[in-house]
Amino acid sequence: MTFPTAPAPHVVAHDSVGRVMRIVIYALLPTVALHVVFFGAGLLVQIVLGAATALISEALALRLRRKPLEPFLKDGSAIVTAMLLALCLPPLAPWWLVVSGTAFAVLLAKHLYGGLGANPFNPAMVGYAVLLVSFPVQLLQWLPPAGMDIEHVKLSIGETIQAILTGSLPSRLTWDAVTSPTPLDALRTNLKMGMTMAEAQAAPIFGTLGGRGWEWINVATLAGGLALLQLRIIRWHIPVAMLSAIVVCASLMYMIDPGTYAGPIFHLTSGASVLGAFFIATDPISAATSDRGRLIYGAGIGVLTYVIRTWGGYPDGVAFAVLLMNLSVPLIDRYTIPRIYGHAR
Amino acid sequence: MTARELLAGGLRIEAHKQRSTKAPIRAASLVERYVIPLDQHSGLPAVPLVKPADRVRMWQPIAQPAPGISAWLHAPVSGEVIAIEPRPAPHRMGAPTLSIVIANDGRDERFDNAAAIVSFEQISPNEACEHIARGGIVGLGGAAFPTANKLESSLCENGPQLLLNGAECEPYISCDEVLMRERAEDIVFGARALLHALCSPNCTIAIEDDVPEAQAALRQAVDKAADPRVRIKVVPAIYPAGGERQLIATVFDAEVPHDGLPADIGVVCQNVGTAAAIARWIRDGQPLVSRIVTVTGDGVREAGNWETRIGTPFSSLIADCGGYTERMSRLIMGGSMMGTSLSHDDLPVVKATNCIIAASALDLQPRGLEMPCIRCGNCSQVCPAFLLPQQLHWYLQPFDGGQLARHGLLDCIECGCCDYVCPSQIPLVERFREAKPLLTRELDAHLSAHAARARFLARNERLARLEAEHRAKLAEKRRPKNEPTS
Amino acid sequence: MITALVTIVVLAALAGVASVATAGAPREISLADRIDALLPQTQCRRCTFEGCRPYAEAIARGAADINQCPPGGERTAKALAGLMGVEPKPVGKEFGVVPDHPAVAFIEEDACIGCTKCIQACPVDAIVGASRHMHTVIAADCTGCELCIPPCPVDCIVMRPAPAVAR
Ligand code: SF4
Ligand code: SF4
Ligand code: SF4
Ligand code: SF4
Numbered sequence: 001m002t003f004p005t006a007p008a009p010h011v012v013a014h015d016s017v018g019r020v021m022r023i024v025i026y027a028l029l030p031t032v033a034l035h036v037v038f039f040g041a042g043l044l045v046q047i048v049l050g051a052a053t054a055l056i057s058e059a060l061a062l063r064l065r066r067k068p069l070e071p072f073l074k075d076g077s078a079i080v081t082a083m084l085l086a087l088c089l090p091p092l093a094p095w096w097l098v099v100s101g102t103a104f105a106v107l108l109a110k111h112l113y114g115g116l117g118a119n120p121f122n123p124a125m126v127g128y129a130v131l132l133v134s135f136p137v138q139l140l141q142w143l144p145p146a147g148m149d150i151e152h153v154k155l156s157i158g159e160t161i162q163a164i165l166t167g168s169l170p171s172r173l174t175w176d177a178v179t180s181p182t183p184l185d186a187l188r189t190n191l192k193m194g195m196t197m198a199e200a201q202a203a204p205i206f207g208t209l210g211g212r213g214w215e216w217i218n219v220a221t222l223a224g225g226l227a228l229l230q231l232r233i234i235r236w237h238i239p240v241a242m243l244s245a246i247v248v249c250a251s252l253m254y255m256i257d258p259g260t261y262a263g264p265i266f267h268l269t270s271g272a273s274v275l276g277a278f279f280i281a282t283d284p285i286s287a288a289t290s291d292r293g294r295l296i297y298g299a300g301i302g303v304l305t306y307v308i309r310t311w312g313g314y315p316d317g318v319a320f321a322v323l324l325m326n327l328s329v330p331l332i333d334r335y336t337i338p339r340i341y342g343h344a345r
Numbered sequence: 346m347t348a349r350e351l352l353a354g355g356l357r358i359e360a361h362k363q364r365s366t367k368a369p370i371r372a373a374s375l376v377e378r379y380v381i382p383l384d385q386h387s388g389l390p391a392v393p394l395v396k397p398a399d400r401v402r403m404w405q406p407i408a409q410p411a412p413g414i415s416a417w418l419h420a421p422v423s424g425e426v427i428a429i430e431p432r433p434a435p436h437r438m439g440a441p442t443l444s445i446v447i448a449n450d451g452r453d454e455r456f457d458n459a460a461a462i463v464s465f466e467q468i469s470p471n472e473a474c475e476h477i478a479r480g481g482i483v484g485l486g487g488a489a490f491p492t493a494n495k496l497e498s499s500l501c502e503n504g505p506q507l508l509l510n511g512a513e514c515e516p517y518i519s520c521d522e523v524l525m526r527e528r529a530e531d532i533v534f535g536a537r538a539l540l541h542a543l544c545s546p547n548c549t550i551a552i553e554d555d556v557p558e559a560q561a562a563l564r565q566a567v568d569k570a571a572d573p574r575v576r577i578k579v580v581p582a583i584y585p586a587g588g589e590r591q592l593i594a595t596v597f598d599a600e601v602p603h604d605g606l607p608a609d610i611g612v613v614c615q616n617v618g619t620a621a622a623i624a625r626w627i628r629d630g631q632p633l634v635s636r637i638v639t640v641t642g643d644g645v646r647e648a649g650n651w652e653t654r655i656g657t658p659f660s661s662l663i664a665d666c667g668g669y670t671e672r673m674s675r676l677i678m679g680g681s682m683m684g685t686s687l688s689h690d691d692l693p694v695v696k697a698t699n700c701i702i703a704a705s706a707l708d709l710q711p712r713g714l715e716m717p718c719i720r721c722g723n724c725s726q727v728c729p730a731f732l733l734p735q736q737l738h739w740y741l742q743p744f745d746g747g748q749l750a751r752h753g754l755l756d757c758i759e760c761g762c763c764d765y766v767c768p769s770q771i772p773l774v775e776r777f778r779e780a781k782p783l784l785t786r787e788l789d790a791h792l793s794a795h796a797a798r799a800r801f802l803a804r805n806e807r808l809a810r811l812e813a814e815h816r817a818k819l820a821e822k823r824r825p826k827n828e829p830t831s
Numbered sequence: 832m833i834t835a836l837v838t839i840v841v842l843a844a845l846a847g848v849a850s851v852a853t854a855g856a857p858r859e860i861s862l863a864d865r866i867d868a869l870l871p872q873t874q875c876r877r878c879t880f881e882g883c884r885p886y887a888e889a890i891a892r893g894a895a896d897i898n899q900c901p902p903g904g905e906r907t908a909k910a911l912a913g914l915m916g917v918e919p920k921p922v923g924k925e926f927g928v929v930p931d932h933p934a935v936a937f938i939e940e941d942a943c944i945g946c947t948k949c950i951q952a953c954p955v956d957a958i959v960g961a962s963r964h965m966h967t968v969i970a971a972d973c974t975g976c977e978l979c980i981p982p983c984p985v986d987c988i989v990m991r992p993a994p995a996v997a998r
Contacts, residue, residue: 001669003676005438005686007775009761010677010702010709011358011516015723015768017716071714117717117769235722284720289733333736340753341590341730342603794872797974800955801874801882 017116021076023233027224028083028279034220035087038145038213041160042091046098049164050082053102061111077116081105084124084280088272088319089131090142092155092163092178097138101127121326122286125319132314140315144180144205145213183211184271185315187262196259201266211270218274225278234284237291238298239277245302246273253310267306276305276318286326293329293336300325354729355583355591356762358682360555361708362519364648365641370523372652373638374665375449379421379656381407382434382444385695386489388414393445399426404632405456407445410478416491417481420447421634421654423454435659435678435692436489438685444693447656458630465538465627473542480626481633481696485618486510486587487679489697492619496542499608504544508596508607509536511552511563511617512580512587515680518700520637521617523650525552525559528621529566535620536575538627543613547574550617551596553582584682585760589614591729603756618699638694640666644673644703659690659701672705681708682761716769724763724773730756734763734773741780746787754784863891869910873902874954875976877927882954890915898922901929902975933993935973936980940965942987949979949988970994 105127190200288297308317384390391408431441478493641648646667724734867887889895897911912919960966
């Protein structure tokens with residue numbers, strides 16, 4: 001009787017890239033749901049468009065690179081990229097925005113560098129940065145959140161799709177009536193106009209903690225992120241380092257001059273802080289490697305996010321902060337190789 | 346804090362020991378022929394003391410150690426030596442190696458070993474070491490390092506601390522667990538003999554927290570011996586807690602230097618099975634001619650632990666277990682994490698055979714398709730050597746010797762933890778195993794280039810100096826001639 | 832005002848961190864040292880220089896090309912090209928060829944007349960022996976440069992495969 005042989009270990013855990021990515025997608029669902037509650041079904045349309053573009057681009061790139069299609073299309077990484085990008089876009093943004101951004105992310109930021117596992121930059125953030133630099137106007141046209149006492153225009157699904165695909169609204173509405181800046185953006189503009197912090201935050205789009213609606217979306221994101229932590233898909237180093245860095249910076253500046261700088265709670269609950277900390281910065285492929293490296297990497301993102309938000313030219317800094325820190329990963333990795341067993345420090 | 350760092354590495358793997366520990370230790374059936382490979386311990390092969398057609402009696406020495414690191418071998422049965430020839434051996438992955446083949450006459454006539462029985466308190470530590478060597482005792486944890494050689498190299502001024510390894514972390518192996526349950530007294534006896542041979546101040550027996558029955562038995566035996574030097578330490582059941590270096594870190598909170606031995610930090614580690622074997626030799630005169638072998642896996646009808654004479658073919662043990670099931674697919678010697686898979690079962694049990702796994706697809710779960718590394722970091726979280734396997738993997742293709750050395754490829758203990766958790770199903774350990782000799786060669790070349798450069802520069806300097814001296818002498822010679830004219 | 836202050840403080844802190852991080856870096860390694868580190872140290876002079884170090888200095892001066900070392904082969908040529916920032920190219924045939932497997936010199940002791948000529952030729956002091964007594968090569972120290980072969984008056988030196996490195 002002869003038996004086939006194989007190298008040790010003979011038993012391995014049943015895990016796959018697909019499972020990891022699927023869990024990330026599920027963990028994003030609460031965020032998506034609340035997003036839809038506050039801003040309408042636009043996001044769903046954007047995700048469908050983005051996911052379709054991502055899969056088509058992925059298939060195209062794989063075909064060009066002569067790689068097997070099935071395992072890579074099934075691994076779910078392209079869909080995660082599409083979802084993260086869609087979450088950063090205004091819900092009624094025109095279709096070509098999400099399509100070109102996702103295609104850019106998958107084709108150039110991912111496959112040009114060698115595909116899954118080899119991209120030095122977070123593809124979704126590359127896509128977003130490219131869109132933000134090229135089409136700033138479209139990207140800043142956010143919607144006012146539903147509920148409370150803000151004037152909010154409710155669009156039906158059909159009207160939403162029509163708005164995204166054709167750019168035309170039902171005749172009863174104008175673009176000016178349905179759009180509003182994001183809280184971070186509004187804050188910046190108001191402060192620029194010489195308002196004090198209290199006056200600036202008096203606008204109805206601000207809630208008790210941060211941006212109205214955004215507060216709850218961020219809580220949902222936090223829940224999803226904690227689930228990822230619990231399932232050991234991500235580890236605590238990057239989120240904790242990034243959020244603490246934001247808190248430290250914001251508290252410092254708030255203590256220096258509460259009239260000009262928003263407090264730490266506002267920064268945590270507005271914009272993409274939480275999404276960035278748990279879902280974007282934790283993308284392992286483009287993050288630093290060792291635990292210590294990840295602490296530095298996360299803290300760097302936090303500081304840069306705060307700096308760009310406060311003094312930079314863009315309303316939210318997460319995307320650029322992530323990309324800048326992606327850039328410094330080789331350096332961080334070089335100086336943070338952990339001590340090996342049996343070697344002196 | 347090394348202990349905490351160790352907990353950060355390693356894995357909790359679901360144990361598969363219940364099946365094999367249900368029944369007590371049983372004696373394996375006797376067979377007609379026993380095959381004793383001469384190189385079944387680490388170090389040099391033993392030198393035969395018998396020739397074909399010689400009659401041997403049970404427990405008679407049949408091969409003596411070669412000078413250096415080597416061990417004695419003894420006949421497991423009485424009978425006739427029918428050949429000394431290459432036979433396939435499991436520790437050589439089935440390749441043939443010179444072996445003594447003995448035909449069993451079934452009479453189990455004992456060799457007169459009365460002189461072997463000694464009271465170890467009466468002999469000097471050095472004599473005790475020598476005596477242990479004559480029993481053919483080797484480490485029974487899997488590496489089969491000759492015990493006497495280890496003891497000799499560990500002797501130090503005030504005596505090293507003794508660590509008995511009962512932490513059997515491989516998920517399928519249970520031979521040490523049943524040994525501790527049923528023969529705890531042997532272990533304690535052997536421990537005290539080792540304490541004497543090493544002039545060691547104390548002995549720690551490490552046992553995992555998930556084997557309460559073995560713990561209780563061991564506690565009882567320790568209490569009975571009433572020897573204050575022997576203590577028990579419970580360690581968490583984390584793979585690979587039973588790896589020598591990992592166990593030392595857990596128990597003593599100290600690390601073995603990467604280029605050194607446990608003795609360098611005053612510790613000597615032995616397996617509990619080795620201690621029990623020493624007890625049988627010193628107390629009963631029985632050399633190491635049999636050991637407990639776990640036979641388990643979904644590929645055999647009945648699992649169990651068998652007291653097996655060295656040289657028994659695997660196939661006989663499998664037959665004792667009721668034969669293979671239809672699902673049988675892979676034969677493994679050792680554990681599921683670090684064992685070697687073998688292509689057939691016509692191989693003898695050797696001193697290192699702690700476990701035979703007849704694995705079915707249920708045990709194995711086919712590996713998924715290999716995907717690119719997504720740098721998830723699971724592997725570095727579990728690496729007990731605190732390496733970054735994802736970086737090692739990155740620097741393998743293309744091979745970057747400098748970075749591989751910096752990232753500690755040679756410190757990888759091939760435990761398989763990284764492989765186990767990798768979502769991309771990358772066979773990391775296999776790659777690391779293949780790359781190690783390449784890196785060693787590259788580092789050697791580097792070292793010799795360094796030495797050659799030094800000798801070249803030294804030579805140039807010497808030549809320049811000789812040249813200068815020569816010139817000076819010439820000048821000296823010329824000067825007196827010129828003097829009168831000036 | 833505060834903005835400017837904070838920016839200055841942050842930048843200063845970053846600069847401080849950067850200087851601390853790079854403080855441990857080794858300083859002042861000459862280009863010739865770095866080239867020399869890439870050369871195989873066979874000292875065989877096939878490159879037309881008096882050894883690896885002189886060749887390294889020549890490259891550093893710009894007086895030699897990067898493709899002159901046969902023992903280093905393609906790997907060394909590539910590494911040198913990388914260091915010097917030039918296009919890699921194959922080792923020039925005119926500099927000779929070396930055997931695929933590492934070899935060391937061996938003196939056939941019965942034939943050796945003890946002339947010491949090979950001792951003088953060996954660039955790395957790998958041959959021992961006294962005048963008119965049999966000489967021998969220390970295999971572990973021999974780089975296989977073959978420089979000892981031509982001077983031998985009785986042709987008793989042969990190249991043999993290098994013994995495996997004992998560990
Ligand atoms: S576990 Fe596998 S996929 Fe994850 S970082 Fe390690 S090698 Fe890469
Ligand atoms: S096999 Fe090597 S690299 Fe992998 S976990 Fe074990 S020691 Fe670390
Ligand atoms: S050719 Fe010979 S002497 Fe010249 S660099 Fe290469 S090994 Fe050194
Ligand atoms: S012994 Fe001969 S071949 Fe070896 S290094 Fe010396 S001169 Fe070169």
